[in-house]
Amino acid sequence: MSLNELWGYLVLGVVLGCLYAVIAIGYTLVYGVLQLLNFAHSEVFMFGGFGGVLALTAWTPVVNPSGMQSVLYVAFGMAAGAALGAAVAYGLEKVAYRPLRKHNAPRLVFLITAIGASFFLYNLAGKLFDRSSVAMPQMYSNETVFTLFDTDIKTTHLLIVFSAVAMMVGLDYVVNRTKLGSGIRAVAQDPEVASLMGVNIDKVVSRTFVIGGLLGGAAGFLFGVNSKVVYTMGFLPGITAFAAAVLGGIGNVRGAMLGGLLLGVVETMTVFFWGDDWRYVAGFAVLVLVLMFRPTGLLGERLGRTA
Template sequence: MQFLLDNFAALTVTGLTLGAVYALVALGYTLVYGVLRLINFAHSEVFMYGTFAALWIVLLLGGKAGGSVGQVVFWVAMMFIAAMAMSGLVAILLERVAYRPLRKRNAPPLIALISAIGASFVLSELMGLRSRIAGWFGLEDDLSAYVRNSRNNSALPSIITPQPVFTIGGYNVTNLDLLVVIGAVTIMVVLDQFVKRSRLGRGIRAVAMDPESAALMGVNRDRVIQVTFLLGGVMAGAAAVFYILKYNTRYDAGFILGVKAFTAAVLGGIGNLRGALLGGFVLGLAENYGSAVVGSQWKDVVAFVLLILILLFRPTGLLGESLGKARA
């Protein structure tokens, strides 16, 4: 407990930065569940592919530490474009290949859930075997920078040097901390307003509320579902950029983080966009505070205990309002 009190500010800031990543990934779970009543467990791999896209574009452009401000802005912008494009594409392909055929056949929800789990393993292993796949086409040497050590950690060059901006409670809040938290909140506000005000957003809410009535009113359900997966993938791509700026990635990096993001979605209220934001931040803080009290080796346990408690005592989550009913 003394460690928590002595390092409260540091634990709070780092908890918020990690919670921002959880929140962005949780939006994908929330959007898909709100429209399809489906837990897309392969969404964690959508996020993971975004981390590699962000890493590879920096390697391709020759990014390295010590660049000018203009270079850093360019590299970060390219990371967002690459990660969002990659995650959005993977999400759309996932919907088209793994879920749409089942939906057309009116398959039971359990079958779709099994398909999601299977797709998750397939996507993960494809990334883990990328060196071998490149070798099949004789490209292992040409693509060495992108495929070597394919089952080990991959780190982004330190293109942003953390610089203290201000101090709070003895902790130096850096430019990277502010970038992650402010950037994540801004992206979530944009999504919130898109779902509220745009024609496609109203279509998403209509399908989430009553698919049959929405179809009678001329809403193209397949198009809405595709856009929903695309939006979730884009949010995962944004989360991937913030994640790779602070942490390493690897072929299975999405597994534990995806489960925690799902926990954040349930915590805030599955199907509620603002609930995903709240749940992500609460989970990030709870993990840090809990690990400070019981030990860092119990950090993952804290998240899952919190999930169990929420499901036991408030299964609808902290906000508990579905996407179809939300007044975003």
């Protein structure tokens, strides 16, 4: 338990936190427009990992790829993961949530549908991919790039942090500067008035799910890089990311990013101090504490007003 070890865990925490932040954005966006806790988002994340595996099985990387080849493989895998994630999220909205919106169903009904969909999706993935972990093909050699206070910073760490930051910056731009973004914010603020102003709510909701799915799928791929993908991998990161979204203030995109980073660090610190067994307890404990003392999260709640 040296200080250097602690530093190592901190670095890991930031890397993990970046992933949580990207997943949390998916929860927060959907919550913003529909006031719905999209329970099945963790499955979108999981399918993203499988999308990467499928793509890289179809186009197997060579044994010792050159730099350019590695970049291509990673980009291809991530694109496939994001595409599958987006497809799942789109289908989910279309099949499960849209009919309920048309019925003007109570919130409880939405939530139960989300749980059912999550249950269905992850068992479907289990069926299609044999309920065991599938190794992600090696796309590059995971070497130490540089050393920071005796902690090796490896290629994977950099890959995750850079892609996550790029995605977050891109998303922030989309939400705050584009027409679609102002549509999303308008629907989040007041769906009825937004539709009177000419916003096509169905389209905006659908695209919000697609954006969340793209990010979630890419995060799923990054999660599986250099390790394995398994059909149950969505649940715990999903819950932790949701906790992150609540911590930052649900519906608030920047809050989700901040919350994700914080929770990643809290989680690895828990591992450092109490051991791996209690890893996921940290997220839940933080969630309960936040809800008790500051239910609107760190940065306040609504997408429309604050993002």
